[in-house]
Amino acid sequence: MSGAVWGRAEQQDFRSRVRGCLLGGAIGDALGAGVESDSLAAIRQAHGENGVTGYVPAYGRRGAVTDDTQMTLFTAEGLIRAQVRRDAGAWHPPTDVHRAYLRWAATQNAWGPDERRKDTGWLAREEWLYARRAPGRACLTGLGDERMGTLGSPKNPRSKDCGTVMRSAPFGLLVGWEPHLVFQLAAECAAQTHGHPTGVLAAGAFAVIVHGLARGEALDGAVQHALALIAARPGHEETSAALQAALGAVRQGLPGAERVESLGAGRTAEEALAVGVYCALVAEDVRHGLLLAVNHSGDSDSTGSICGNLLGVQHGETALPPAWIAELEGRGTILELADDFAMETTQGPALHGPGGTSAAWLERYPVD
Structure with a gap:
């Protein structure tokens, strides 16, 4: 839709998809937060033969989210600011996303927002985000200084944990972009913390799958499109094999925890992507898919988050x-950001363009 005029029905559909993506990911994250890294046997012993069937306490409450949701929100905020900065003559989205990730990193070390700073925007002033929720080591070290990792010189070049995939859904919401550009941006931003080819390519593949769904494609078709995009990339084999395994598992019988576990524990990028995709493919409805995605031995919050983004x-x-x-923690913030993302995408020129500039919008998403 880049450069096109959005009709009201199109705007409403897109806003619903953006809300669904961010809320769904957060719900899946929160469902898995209380059983992350527990074995399937331990989950069933504690919660019954069906495992968790709703939120269980984590971080002192039900419905608490983890670093997966935190970083996803800052990804979305960085992309909004990139669009705003383009009108100011500065156009390098990886830099804007990196700055957003640095703002997230500050929430992991500070007691609360620095009210003296005016360049942080509104999201970094949300006090509830100032909480450590088991952030990955590579995310913390990759953002431990100001240097931005790139594809040519990535941070943590041997790391391929799921920290790249779980935060990358918002790249797929850039529906006006071509898929290969969405893939490239997600990959470049993954290299800011994880440099292993699998960590980079799995993030790009996930973004392309979300992009296809946001444009109305079927999930299996979006997965095939992602496979085609990564096929020519060096080091694609693990990611390609994982996605092929997810597609193959659909044809192997009724879904269940054991079949999910055959795809891996979800701790590495390609395994988390495979589990999330498989659970979304076989989901009878959102509830069924998300519970399938979190009831296994492994990184339940990340696989739940990925599945929730997709559904x-x-x-x-x-x-x-x-x-x-x-009951979801941060629901108001998530909805506010989702609506801002949708509005920037569909009505950006009315907020900052030749026809005028909204001072309130620039205060929310400053260009400095």
Whole structure:
């Protein structure tokens, strides 16, 4: 839709998909937060044969999210600011996303927002985000100084944990971009913390899958498109094999925890992507898919988050279980950011363009 005029129905559909993507990811994250790294046997012993069937306490409450949701929100905020900065003559989205990730890193070390700073924008002033929720080591070390990792000189070149994939859904919401550009941006931003080819390519593949769903494609078709895009990339073999395994598992019988575990524990980027994709492919509805994605021995919050991003962008916010939305930590912030992302995408020129500039918008998303 880049450069096109959005009709009202198109705007409403897109906003519902953005809300669904961000809320769905956060719900999946929160469902898995209380059982992350628990074995399937331990989950069933503690919660019954069906495992968790809703939120369980984590970080002192039900519905708490982890670093997966935190970083996803800062990805979305960085992309909004990149669009705003383009009108100021500065156009390098990886830099804007990197600055957003540095703002996230500050929330992991500070007690609360620095009210004296005016360049942080509104998201970094949300006090509830100032909480450590088991952030990955590579994310923390990759953002431990000001130097931005690049594809040519990445941070943590041997790391391929799932920290790249779990934060990359917002790249796929750039529906006006061509898929190969979405892939490239997600890959470049993954290299800011994880330099292993699998960590980079899995993030790019996930973004392309989300992008296809946001444009109305079927999930299996979006996965095939991602496979085609990464096939020519050096080091694609692990990511390609994982996605092929997810597609193959759909044809192997009824879904269950054991079949999910055959795809891996979800701690590495390609395994988390495979589990999230598989659970979204076989989901009878959002509830079924998300519970399947978190009831296994492994990184339950990340696989739940990835599955939730996919199901949410595919079906929109109204497909999400209302009771889970009601109890979700940070719901108001997530909705506010989702609506801002949708508005920037569909009506950006009215906020900062030749026709005038909204001072309130520039205060929310400053160009400095």
